[in-house]
Amino acid sequence: xxxxxxxxxxxILAAGGRMPRLVAxxxxxxxxxxxxxxxxxxxxxxxxxxxxxVLSPGQFSLLFxxxxxxxxxxxxxxxxxxxxxxxxxxxxxxxxKRLPLLFKxxxxxxxxxxxxxxxxxxxxxxxxxxxxxxxxxxxxxIGPVGRLLPxxxxxxxxxxxxxxxxxxSPFDVGQAAILHGRRVLAVEGAEGTAAMIERIAxxxxxxxxxxxxxxxxxxxxxxxxxxxxNDMPVVGAATLQAASEAGLAGIAVAAGGVALAxxxxxxxxxxxxxxxxxxxxxxxxxxxx
Amino acid sequence: xxxxxxxxxxxILAAGGRMPRLVAxxxxxxxxxxxxxxxxxxxxxxxxxxxxxVLSPGQFSLLFxxxxxxxxxxxxxxxxxxxxxxxxxxxxxxxxKRLPLLFKxxxxxxxxxxxxxxxxxxxxxxxxxxxxxxxxxxxxxIGPVGRLLPxxxxxxxxxxxxxxxxxxSPFDVGQAAILHGRRVLAVEGAEGTAAMIERIAxxxxxxxxxxxxxxxxxxxxxxxxxxxxNDMPVVGAATLQAASEAGLAGIAVAAGGVALAxxxxxxxxxxxxxxxxxxxxxxxxxxxx
Numbered sequence: 001x002x003x004x005x006x007x008x009x010x011x012i013l014a015a016g017g018r019m020p021r022l023v024a025x026x027x028x029x030x031x032x033x034x035x036x037x038x039x040x041x042x043x044x045x046x047x048x049x050x051x052x053x054v055l056s057p058g059q060f061s062l063l064f065x066x067x068x069x070x071x072x073x074x075x076x077x078x079x080x081x082x083x084x085x086x087x088x089x090x091x092x093x094x095x096x097k098r099l100p101l102l103f104k105x106x107x108x109x110x111x112x113x114x115x116x117x118x119x120x121x122x123x124x125x126x127x128x129x130x131x132x133x134x135x136x137x138x139x140x141x142i143g144p145v146g147r148l149l150p151x152x153x154x155x156x157x158x159x160x161x162x163x164x165x166x167x168x169s170p171f172d173v174g175q176a177a178i179l180h181g182r183r184v185l186a187v188e189g190a191e192g193t194a195a196m197i198e199r200i201a202x203x204x205x206x207x208x209x210x211x212x213x214x215x216x217x218x219x220x221x222x223x224x225x226x227x228x229x230n231d232m233p234v235v236g237a238a239t240l241q242a243a244s245e246a247g248l249a250g251i252a253v254a255a256g257g258v259a260l261a262x263x264x265x266x267x268x269x270x271x272x273x274x275x276x277x278x279x280x281x282x283x284x285x286x287x288x289x
Numbered sequence: 290x291x292x293x294x295x296x297x298x299x300x301i302l303a304a305g306g307r308m309p310r311l312v313a314x315x316x317x318x319x320x321x322x323x324x325x326x327x328x329x330x331x332x333x334x335x336x337x338x339x340x341x342x343v344l345s346p347g348q349f350s351l352l353f354x355x356x357x358x359x360x361x362x363x364x365x366x367x368x369x370x371x372x373x374x375x376x377x378x379x380x381x382x383x384x385x386k387r388l389p390l391l392f393k394x395x396x397x398x399x400x401x402x403x404x405x406x407x408x409x410x411x412x413x414x415x416x417x418x419x420x421x422x423x424x425x426x427x428x429x430x431i432g433p434v435g436r437l438l439p440x441x442x443x444x445x446x447x448x449x450x451x452x453x454x455x456x457x458s459p460f461d462v463g464q465a466a467i468l469h470g471r472r473v474l475a476v477e478g479a480e481g482t483a484a485m486i487e488r489i490a491x492x493x494x495x496x497x498x499x500x501x502x503x504x505x506x507x508x509x510x511x512x513x514x515x516x517x518x519n520d521m522p523v524v525g526a527a528t529l530q531a532a533s534e535a536g537l538a539g540i541a542v543a544a545g546g547v548a549l550a551x552x553x554x555x556x557x558x559x560x561x562x563x564x565x566x567x568x569x570x571x572x573x574x575x576x577x578x
Contacts, residue, residue, distance in 0.1 A: 160460075167456045171449075173473035184462035187476035190497045191488055199480055208479045 213247025502536025
């Protein structure tokens with residue numbers, strides 16, 4: 001749980017994608033200030049109202065001194081971070097001392113790399129916290145967002161969709177798919193969710209998907225590899241608008257594994273577009289019990 | 290094996306897609322004439338040089354009398370055939386006598402429906418033959434077509450791709466995918482192979498796939514449900530051209546499960562486009578032993 005009493009800033013080691021800024025906003029909303037330590041070559045967002053400094057991978061001394069200056073003890077690593085390329089590294093004295101660590105991190109899987117970094121931060125007296133500690137409520141909960149609910153047939157379709165995403169997960173692909181009943185209309189590859197949703201309109205035009213809108217359900221879950229980091233796919237206002245434009249009936253996301261951006265807006269937008277939006281467990285169930 | 294000595298015509302009960310005409314051409318090339326019994330509402334090809342008559346699902350008397358007139362004994366059912374809709378049925382006297390059969394066929398899975406139809410034809414003295422009996426060489430064999438071969442890394446990528454297609458097969462989707470190494474770039478949904486291949490060019494433009502062409506491998510296999518009928522996905526000149534335009538390195542198809550159209554042309558085109566084209570077993574191996 002977020003400790004609502006604390007006022008010392010939380011450091012966010014901010015990598016790529018939308019998550020770091022969303023996390024910053026969510027922490028900020030709990031009353032704690034935030035310091036964005038933006039990893040150059042990875043973080044590509046805006047600081048907004050938050051305190052931010054930029055560092056390169058390898059600048060450990062810089063990181064530790066800036067965080068101590070600001071009185072940070074808690075640190076959370078957030079966002080998409082492929083292994084840094086050698087040419088992106090800027091090794092300061094703290095980095096030189098940790099060259100063996102850097103090479104280990106580059107050579108290992110994500111899980112192992114995260115553990116090594118966590119140990120390094122903790123040896124310096126920092127406390128590596130998890131997303132759910134500092135930003136509870138960012139990940140979708142189980143159950144509906146907004147007023148509309150999936151019917152029995154749609155609930156079956158969602159379960160089938162999550163089964164599909166589960167089968168794809170060893171292949172590090174298929175973070176999302178679109179189904180109608182048990183027919184799989186689209187599977188997300190490297191094109192991203194937005195481009196996949198756009199295909200539904202084309203399928204309708206060509207007659208390959210001839211069901212009257214609203215029809216078709218977007219299911220979305222994190223990649224297996226994504227679960228290892230503090231990174232989540234994000235469903236936000238743009239996703240709802242795209243789903244509505246494609247004539248979809250609703251969206252089902254993995255509870256705890258997909259972030260709802262602008263969550264206060266989501267229920268209102270879901271109702272406005274006439275979409276259901278539900279958080280589900282990994283079997284696609286969206287009701288507790 | 291095809292009996293090269295026989296000259297009695299082979300009847301093709303022709304449903305949808307490209308396969309019926311390809312099979313007709315392939316049988317014709319072995320020296321036996323062909324009669325296309327074109328199922329209205331399903332067959333949408335051209336008769337070309339072949340004898341053809343049109344019938345509706347349910348017109349059993351018409352089918353049997355026309356085939357006997359032409360001296361057909363062998364019959365092969367080819368092509369894509371969803372269960373006929375009631376409004377497409379035209380029930381003649383032979384159909385009336387078989388109404389229970391028609392309702393059974395509509396209500397059952399493909400496998401069971403095919404068995405019932407086979408029994409019906411055989412009770413009338415026809416001999417239901419398989420594709421490999423009358424048109425050997427239509428399905429891709431194991432091994433390379435053309436001069437180029439996948440290298441070791443590409444062979445690993447192909448095996449990974451076939452593993453992916455296998456995982457998708459219970460979901461009746463993902464007849465094809467495009468990979469680079471072990472990265473899955475695209476998975477085919479309802480859009481079809483051609484539209485999926487076109488996405489690679491878009492991925493290159495947007496920088497989501499930044500490998501220099503030729504790169505990326507198309508893997509293609511039949512759907513699980515497709516294997517139950519005499520229907521196969523087809524790879525032809527258009528597929529090779531699309532693959533070449535998308536800058537792919539090659540194509541790997543399930544041997545015995547994917548038809549190579551204009552097969553004499555394929556090797557020449559593969560070499561001209563600088564693509565490898567290989568038939569693989571279900572583990573993605575393309576060499577015998």
